[in-house]
Amino acid sequence: MFDIDLKQKLRDLKRAEQRMRCRYLTMHPNAPLVWNAYFSTKSPAEAPTSIKYPFTHLCTLDRDARRRVFEEFMCAVFLQHAQEEGFAVIMTGLVYQPELLSFMGLPPYATPEEIKKRFRELAHQFHPDKGGDSEKMIRLLELYEQFSSKKRV
Incomplete structure (x- = not known):
């Protein structure tokens, strides 16, 4: 996957999280996104060190490994959304x-x-x-x- 395609995919994931969590307006507008803890499209010098999967690391992963990372991210988003909605179990x-x-x-x-x-x-x-x-x-x-x-x- 090219760098530009990967950045677009990461931006798509961010938009998907925003749509999902803001759908019913239960998420506080200033609540942090799960995406911010997982990814960053900034250069390594500008990116926070707390990012779980820096962009440079994602570039080195093969397709299956990236798919697992994206699945892990989406599950974390669903879990966060469920907690915000008051659900104990998904x-x-x-x-x-x-x-x-x-x-x-x-x-x-x-x-x-x-x-x-x-x-x-x-x-x-x-x-x-x-x-x-x-x-x-x-x-x-x-x-x-x-x-x-x-x-x-």
Whole structure:
């Protein structure tokens, strides 16, 4: 994908979020967009460092990886919109905290079985007795505890 096409796609995603969240005028006009936390079309020197997917990084991704990033973004937008509207659960109730899924490297629509399987893999990888990072293990356990106690967003 060319840089211009990618910038246009990012702008389209921003407009889609604005249309969705402002449709019923429940979003405060000054409320931050989810898009601002995920993307920036500015140069690396001008872009904030808190951006999850800087433009230069998106340019290096292949088509499937970019698709997964866009899916993750849209799920975050739907989740934010649902919270603003006062809904506790989206669709089937299988939308879990994006932070958990992102940390585990899973798509936003992961099933509980996929989450459990990935948890076991990462627990084995991060366990201090196996030479893993104890901070990552603690973070994984905290996030998984939220999932297992059925604290859905």
